[in-house]
Amino acid sequence: MKRKVIKKLIEKIEGEAELNYTFDKGKIEDVKINFGFYRGIEDILVGKSPKDALVITPRVCGICNHAHLIAAVRAIENGYGSAGLKIELTGKAKQIREFTLSCELMQNHIKWLYLTMLPHLEKYLKLDVTGNHAVKAAYFSTTITKAMAVFAGQWPHSSYAVPGGVTCDPTQLDLMQAHSLLEECIRFFEQVVAGIPLETYLEITSVSSLHTIGGDFGNLLHLLDKSGLAPRGGSHDRFIVFADSFLAASGKSIVTSVSPVDARYVEESEQQGSVAKAVTYKNRLYEAGPLARGMVSKEPIVKNLHKRYKDALITRIFARIHEIGRLLEANRNLLSRIRIDEASCVLEEDMKLYEFEGTGAVEAARGSLIHRTTVVDGRISSYEIITPTQWNLSHGNEQEKGVAVKAMVGSGTEEEADFIFRAFDVCSVCTAQ
Amino acid sequence: MKDTVGRKLRLLWLQSITCNGNTHSFLNHPELFSLLSHFDLVHHPVLESGYSMEELTDKKIPCDILILEGSFIEEGFTKNGVEVSSLVAHYAQRAEYIVSAGTCATFGGIFKQKDPEKISGFCFDGEERTERYEHYAQKLISLPGCPIHPRWLSYVLLMIASGKKVALDSLHRPVELYGYTVHSGCTRNEYFEWKIDAKQFGLKEGCLFYEQGCQGPYTRGSCNKILWNDITSKTRVGTPCFGCTEPEFPKVGLFSTRTNMGIPATMPLGIPRRAYLTLTGVVKSFKIKRFSERLLEYDK
Numbered sequence: 001m002k003r004k005v006i007k008k009l010i011e012k013i014e015g016e017a018e019l020n021y022t023f024d025k026g027k028i029e030d031v032k033i034n035f036g037f038y039r040g041i042e043d044i045l046v047g048k049s050p051k052d053a054l055v056i057t058p059r060v061c062g063i064c065n066h067a068h069l070i071a072a073v074r075a076i077e078n079g080y081g082s083a084g085l086k087i088e089l090t091g092k093a094k095q096i097r098e099f100t101l102s103c104e105l106m107q108n109h110i111k112w113l114y115l116t117m118l119p120h121l122e123k124y125l126k127l128d129v130t131g132n133h134a135v136k137a138a139y140f141s142t143t144i145t146k147a148m149a150v151f152a153g154q155w156p157h158s159s160y161a162v163p164g165g166v167t168c169d170p171t172q173l174d175l176m177q178a179h180s181l182l183e184e185c186i187r188f189f190e191q192v193v194a195g196i197p198l199e200t201y202l203e204i205t206s207v208s209s210l211h212t213i214g215g216d217f218g219n220l221l222h223l224l225d226k227s228g229l230a231p232r233g234g235s236h237d238r239f240i241v242f243a244d245s246f247l248a249a250s251g252k253s254i255v256t257s258v259s260p261v262d263a264r265y266v267e268e269s270e271q272q273g274s275v276a277k278a279v280t281y282k283n284r285l286y287e288a289g290p291l292a293r294g295m296v297s298k299e300p301i302v303k304n305l306h307k308r309y310k311d312a313l314i315t316r317i318f319a320r321i322h323e324i325g326r327l328l329e330a331n332r333n334l335l336s337r338i339r340i341d342e343a344s345c346v347l348e349e350d351m352k353l354y355e356f357e358g359t360g361a362v363e364a365a366r367g368s369l370i371h372r373t374t375v376v377d378g379r380i381s382s383y384e385i386i387t388p389t390q391w392n393l394s395h396g397n398e399q400e401k402g403v404a405v406k407a408m409v410g411s412g413t414e415e416e417a418d419f420i421f422r423a424f425d426v427c428s429v430c431t432a433q
Numbered sequence: 434m435k436d437t438v439g440r441k442l443r444l445l446w447l448q449s450i451t452c453n454g455n456t457h458s459f460l461n462h463p464e465l466f467s468l469l470s471h472f473d474l475v476h477h478p479v480l481e482s483g484y485s486m487e488e489l490t491d492k493k494i495p496c497d498i499l500i501l502e503g504s505f506i507e508e509g510f511t512k513n514g515v516e517v518s519s520l521v522a523h524y525a526q527r528a529e530y531i532v533s534a535g536t537c538a539t540f541g542g543i544f545k546q547k548d549p550e551k552i553s554g555f556c557f558d559g560e561e562r563t564e565r566y567e568h569y570a571q572k573l574i575s576l577p578g579c580p581i582h583p584r585w586l587s588y589v590l591l592m593i594a595s596g597k598k599v600a601l602d603s604l605h606r607p608v609e610l611y612g613y614t615v616h617s618g619c620t621r622n623e624y625f626e627w628k629i630d631a632k633q634f635g636l637k638e639g640c641l642f643y644e645q646g647c648q649g650p651y652t653r654g655s656c657n658k659i660l661w662n663d664i665t666s667k668t669r670v671g672t673p674c675f676g677c678t679e680p681e682f683p684k685v686g687l688f689s690t691r692t693n694m695g696i697p698a699t700m701p702l703g704i705p706r707r708a709y710l711t712l713t714g715v716v717k718s719f720k721i722k723r724f725s726e727r728l729l730e731y732d733k
Contacts, residue, residue: 009513011486012479014453016512037450037510040547051688055675059543059579062453093635111460115479134480135466142461146662153670154661155461156454156580160672162634162688167671169637171729177664341731344635344671429452 003029008414010421013116014063015428019421021414028411033393033404035276035432042433045383050076050356050375053383054159057371060385061430063111065156066104066148067364068385070097071371073161079358079373080163092342093165096151098246099178099334101362102327103148104155106185107141108365109290109324112425113193114140117317118220124419125227136216140188147181150174164347170340179335186328193217194325201325205300207308217321221314230314233420235407236400237311239292240281240391242266242368243361246330247323248297250361252286256303258296263359263370268386271395276431278394278402279386287311287403288367288391289424290320299326316423354378364388366425387430437497437529442594444472445496445524447489449517450510450544450552451503453478454580455535461662462583471594472498490515492523498593499528500586504537504544505555521555525569530593531555532574534586539577539604540680557604560680575605579677584659585610604680606653614702615674616642616649618657619666625650627716629724634671637728642697646689647673650701654678 003024010017020032041060045053053072058065077087089097114137122129145155151168152158160167168174186198194201195214204210210221224230239253242263251258261281268277286292291311294302301322305315353375360371367388374382396402401409404424408417446456456478462468474482475494484494490513501521510517525531533555536542540554553559556566556573566573576585589607592599600608616625624631624640631639641647649657652674656666668674675687691698700709 009486009490015448015478016486018513036512037506039450039452039544041543044543044546047685049686049688052683052685055683055687056543059452059454062451062455062457062580065452065454111479119481132466138460138462138465142463142465142662145461146664149662149664151670153665153667153672156457157677158667158672159675159687160667160670165635167634169635169671345633348633 006414008418010418010426013422013426013428014061014430015432017426017428019414019417021408021417026412028409028414028417030401031405031408031417032395033402035428038432040433042383042385045380048380049378050079050373050380051162053371053373053380054162057385058157058159060387060433061427062156063108063427064104064364064366064369064430066101066152066158067362067369068371069159069161070101071360071362071364071369072373073163074360074362075358075371075373076163076360077358078360079356079375080353082358083353083356085353087164087346089165090342090344090346092338092340093344093346095334095338096166096168096170096344097161099331100148100152100158100160102246102331102334103144105365106144106324106327107155108425109320110140110144110193111137113137113216113220113321116422116425118216120419120422121220121223124415125223127223130219136192140185143181143188144185147178147185150178150181162345162347165343165345167345169344170338172340175335175338175340182328182331182335186332189324189328191215193321198325198328202329205304207301207304220321221318224314224317229416229419231309231312232411232416233313233316233407233423234310235287235403236285238284238286239295240286240288240368241292241296241363242370243363245293245363247326247363248293251296252281253292253295256295256306258298263361266370266386268384268390276393277390278397279390280397283397285394285396285400285403286391288388289316290323291316292367293363294319294322313420313423320425352378366427366430367391385433387427387433389424389427389431392424393426393431441471441473442497442529443475443495444469444498444500444590445475445494445528446477446500446502447521447524448478449501449503449505449521449538451535451537453502455502458580459534459583459586462587463663464587465583468587468590471591478502487513490520492520494524496524496528498530498532498590499524500532500534501538501555502534504541504552506548506552525555528572530572530574531569532576532586532589534576534581536577536579536677536679536682539575540682542579543683546683557680560604570605573605574599574601574607576610577606577678577680578654579682582656582659582661585655610655610659611653611678613653613655613658614650615652615654615656615666615668615678616701619649619668620657621668624724627719627721627724628713631671636671638724641668641671641673642690644690645673646675646687648676648679648699649674651699652676652679653702
């Protein structure tokens with residue numbers, strides 16, 4: 001069979017992407033991924049006040065805007081710290097930020113499950129569509145973002161995290177409201193997503209007990225297994241996490257051995273014919289995202305799945321949905337620990353520093369997000385944003401193919417490759433900021 | 434006029450230069466699916482819809498209501514090899530209504546700042562009319578906001594579906610949504626009336642207009658009437674209003690108030706400076722004890 005190139009437009013991700021598949025002897029040999037319009041948020045920030053980044057950068061992305069806010073505020077706080085003004089957030093401010101960020105992650109994961117994974121898997125397997133998945137996505141995400149809005153004021157595009165803490169000053173009434181919205185999401189997870197109590201779900205550590213998962217998650221695992229897709233989509237099997245969070249401490253994992261990372265070794269480079277920049281760590285490509293967090297933190301069930309399937313579709317997909325369960329539980333604990341009599345913000349209003357450089361990292365839904373701000377004469381002189389999807393969706397370099405590209409190579413059809421691609425939870429707006 | 438009797442209006446959601454924020458904000462509408470049941474959703478960036486992106490770029494989709502998201506550039510942004518501007522023009526010609534959803538589609542918004550000469554809103558460039566304005570003015574409804582509130586859009590859609598006329602101002606914004614300022618309904622109003630500024634972020638007490646950059650008193654929008662996520666608003670959680678519904682959004686220095694001799698440089702909407710100064714002089718001559726204390730006293 002001759003070599004041929006097939007061009008495909010991938011829609012209903014965050015934005016669109018154009019994939020050029022090169023087939024050789026009936027198998028995909030290479031893929032070129034192209035994204036839409038470069039919007040230049042980094043350039044737009046130059047000349048603005050340092051804190052304007054808290055308003056501008058969330059507008060990189062409509063679905064992970066809150067992660068951008070947290071990365072931006074951490075970059076400023078880190079910059080203040082290196083200029084000599086150490087900031088120690090109160091427990092309350094830390095817990096509230098962690099809570100709102102986790103809510104956004106769950107919103108993301110649930111939309112991916114119901115708007116991307118299930119409908120496309122059913123389409124790929126030519127099954128009848130089972131009910132209205134979008135209703136489920138919208139119900140859960142509306143409820144969980146309402147819980148975060150109690151503190152953040154709104155979702156999308158909140159700017160409630162400011163250097164030194166948060167702008168809100170919640171009452172017990174607010175905490176109760178957030179708590180009851182969270183409990184509603186837990187109920188949804190138990191009855192609709194996993195079909196078993198959260199507590200029982202979180203006790204699962206072995207691959208042999210995965211069959212106890214019911215609900216839509218159980219159905220998804222069953223379909224992946226039955227269709228033979230489960231072991232497909234493996235990639236470099238190298239993972240990276242830059243920000244400490246409840247889900248994982250930072251680090252990188254290669255052949256299951258975990259070692260520390262330092263954001264200074266992250267390098268961005270232009271890619272020919274693409275508006276997205278590629279990113280490497282010490283010249284090597286790594287996968288970012290829930291699977292990376294599961295591997296770096298040695299989450300038992302993720303590790304056990306990995307032992308059997310490596311970084312295949314089933315492990316990657318499982319790791320993302322698994323985070324919903326873990327975050328629901330974590331958020332319950334966070335809310336119960338918040339003390340409203342602690343200060344929300346520890347910095348005085350008129351605190352101004354005119355020269356600093358700071359880096360902020362955060363674990364967003366799709367992986368590590370890094371912001372770097374440089375301030376001269378009280379204005380931003382340069383701003384750098386490295387998004388999770390840049391790790392996963394670059395073309396790669398001379399030595400090796402990009403993470404998602406490698407995962408698609410070897411597929412026999414563009415439909416299979418399409419599904420493998422979507423399993424990375426593709427966000428084109430973040431990739432081409 | 435097209436014959437739309439006896440069938441649902443066809444809704445096409447088209448994205449230009451955007452972050453998808455309006456799309457996701459709209460997904461937060463609690464009655465999303467009963468709302469959408471009034472329409473035939475022919476294309477949407479995320480939800481299942483009748484026609485694919487390829488059919489969209491082939492200009493094959495029928496459409497009665499065109500929802501535009503994102504700022505506009507005449508050349509240089511293609512989808513499936515087709516200039517987005519030609520897609521917008523094609524569907525805008527055929528639609529009965531054009532709803533510009535968000536500040537980007539309406540005025541240009543944040544992304545305009547990358548290339549202010551070339552990037553704008555569809556019918557407005559900031560407050561100025563673009564050359565397209567005359568052509569489309571008759572069917573244009575502006576919904577600025579970064580992002581839009583889901584209920585602002587559902588109001589407009591349901592008004593159209595029920596054959597009612599949406600009253601608009603000179604920038605084509607529905608008066609029922611933008612006749613208010615963001616300040617109306619803010620829970621910090623007492624502090625505004627008595628000119629008590631917030632001492633720092635993270636407190637219930639104090640108004641954010643004097644120091645923290647709040648633009649609520651001169652920004653049009655219903656954020657404190659139609660609450661965000663049906664529960665709260667920026668100013669209610671102590672975040673200043675950044676004026677995201679306004680043609681010049683975003684300004685520089687969003688967390689601090691520009692002042693002239695200690696008085697905010699921009700007056701509340703429609704208030705003469707002399708009136709503002711007179712009132713300020715009066716209220717500042719009193720010290721109200723309640724406003725110097727914490728709003729809520731908890732038992733220690």
